[in-house]
Amino acid sequence: MVKPFGAPMTDETQKDPALDIQSADQVVRHIALLIERGALRPGDRLVPERELAQELGVSRPTVRAGLHALAAMGVTESRQGAGTFITGGPPRLGAGPLSFLAALHGFTRDQIFEARKVLEVGAAGLAAERGLADRLAPMAEEVTGMFATLTEPQTFLVHDVRFHRAIAAAADNPVLLALVEMISSLVYEQRRRTVEHAIDLKESAEMHRRIYQAIRDRDPERARLEMTRHLDLARAAQASEQLDLPAGVLPSKVVGG
């Protein structure tokens, strides 16, 4: 019985001492073990599939099944002819699972936006509390970029995205950053198609500036407040821009990348 990855870990529903280890899962666990003990680090290359199959005493298709599962979780990336590698770069969570969940359970845009608000408001507050000086410049630059591209919606949006990411980064918490980016990508996926019809880019830029100033002044309360107001208005604006697009948009490429 292959269940989705992830610890059920809730309450007493945790009673499956079954040892009917699926071979594919054996592969996943083997890699997990290597990662846990530090034998595999981001960017490292895995042992070739054929060798892995021999080591574990399973067939190659089985190994491949396990590797596909790992790839779906964003743990590994495979390049034909080169090998399979542990995903490098900054910590990231794929939006795929969340997209599927949204489509399956009919999450509304407002619900997604609200969750995003919780994360980003919290991040803004933490960023202001921390007050890391070297994180201010990137934020300031994106604000400048917004004011400079008021007539180019697509470019403006790029600065918008980067500004929000800069805030999450300034919160100095990789977990929070990964969560913010995961859920933001859902929102922006849509936003990119509707931003052309946006009207209040100047007002949007002003709000971003106020958020920046609050963080710069190390005023968490104000940072939270400004971020809250900004996202509330952004939600309303986006709702008016797109009145008939579906909510649960699955990514064009769920695996790999």
Next chain:
Amino acid sequence: MVKPFGAPMTDETQKDPALDIQSADQVVRHIALLIERGALRPGDRLVPERELAQELGVSRPTVRAGLHALAAMGVTESRQGAGTFITGGPPRLGAGPLSFLAALHGFTRDQIFEARKVLEVGAAGLAAERGLADRLAPMAEEVTGMFATLTEPQTFLVHDVRFHRAIAAAADNPVLLALVEMISSLVYEQRRRTVEHAIDLKESAEMHRRIYQAIRDRDPERARLEMTRHLDLARAAQASEQLDLPAGVLPSKVVGG
């Protein structure tokens, strides 16, 4: 619910003529398409692998690779002899990807806890704002359960977990709930092993009660404050209970049985 998927999804579904796409992804996208247009709902059974292979013009191992990827994302579950099903039940996000990320990038317990704090404090605030009457009882019951099991740490922990879940549920946002449960499972995975040495269960129960009361009184500010204080102390307590366990802990059981 926003849309009954009225809009024809032309974009990414049509740009398959490119042959450079991975076959396994093709399977994932095919299922994604069916889900998006509502042809597949939670609990539904998928077409048998062999038929799916024929429909898509690929081999069965390829189909299986795609299904493994979907299973890894928590979208499907397969039961030998029965079939492959769209995951039913309440919306949930597996903790696997986050666990791997934690292990790979050495997330600290404090970082995880902090992210959890952002989510749960936000959830508590929303729960208080919403003030849904029918969500109060479950929370109250768990508080009662805590007071009743002060001498049974493991049972106490179960009530603890359920209390926090009840709050997230009272926030009435499935996205937020899924996120809270995902990150909480990471924390509780550890907590279960250390709770035996906990000392201040009574104080913990009191704090939970204060959180409950704030939500019951529909006082968002107080709810946020109490939740913040509770989690700050809980983090400190857990830190003292376990002084030398590794941070990036992969689930002992990535795949259930």
Next chain:
DNA sequence: AGAGCACATAAGGTCAGACCAATTCTCTTC
């Protein structure tokens, strides 16, 4: 006639070997 059991069927899980395609390495050649 009804209940229980056994077998047939269906479906996922695994294996084996082969071939293709892209990449990387190496050795030759200028």
Next chain:
DNA sequence: GAAGAGAATTGGTCTGACCTTATGTGCTCT
């Protein structure tokens, strides 16, 4: 020493077969 051609490596896919588990059907026994 550098550039190019060819060989080796490695992931991607296919074919076909067999096993294990679940389900459903029909037969037998009561």
